[in-house]
Amino acid sequence: MTHYPPPLSGRAQDETRELRPKFNSDGLVAAIAQDAATGEVLMLAWMSAEALRLTLETGKATYWSRSRGEIWVKGETSGHTQDVVEIRVDCDQDAVLLKVRQTGGACHTGRQSCFYRIADASGLTLAGEGEAG
Amino acid sequence: MTHYPPPLSGRAQDETRELRPKFNSDGLVAAIAQDAATGEVLMLAWMSAEALRLTLETGKATYWSRSRGEIWVKGETSGHTQDVVEIRVDCDQDAVLLKVRQTGGACHTGRQSCFYRIADASGLTLAGEGEAG
DSSP states (O other), rough: OOOOOOOOOHEEEEEEEEOOOOOOTSOEEEEEEEEETTTOEEEEEEEOOHHHHHHHHBBBBBEETTTTTEEEEETTTSSSOOEEEEEEEOTSSSSSEEEEESSSSSSSTOOOOOOOOOEETTTTEETTTTTTO | OOOOOOOOOOHHHHHOSSSOOOOOOOOEEEEEETTTOOOOOEEEEEOHHHHHHHHHHHSSEEEETTTTTTEETTTTTTTEEEEEEEEEOOOSSSEEEEEEESSSSTTTTTTOSSSOOEEEEEEEEEETTTTOO
């Protein structure tokens, strides 16, 4: 069982040099994966304490699958792995940012990023559609 | 009261051209703000249906403050506004990505991004510390 010290309050949490993740009521922190080379935001997933520890130890992005209720090493089945270049935490440590080297598409639809649709008042448009030149 | 049609299942949700946000049990979707010019990930926040509608309508990033339990127009107090250049939704529409023009720091600590600390096995380091050159 992975154990981290509990989060501090306010400014102490913002400035601590200790990893003190602030897990939600499901025991998870949000994890943003970003392509380390291009800056493209690839996906948003979730990490349990165990998933965070494994990611830090192995350098392979490892999440908690909320639908399957289990640890999920990204790409274990698909081969679309994420090698972690850098992990950052946000001010209150309830979110982490992974800068990764993505192999294949990050999205289960096969696309590079999960964020392939642009929203506006009229609905959604596929990114890349209708672009001039 | 803002109302969106309910999410579809599986592939239908992945491919729909309708905005059908998949709100969590608190009625929220995760919202990642990214600097439209530099690609820097600035913060992770949350949006209610109302916050999402207001963001789409006004072009000003508007979130749901979980701590205060109210709609929060980013920068309304601090002046550190986010002008939305583009909004994207992810495959299952439980997360949105805002590409923004950030005025001032996005973080309440005054920093440009909330993700200012790098995590490794030994703890946290401020980004920019200990860098050569």
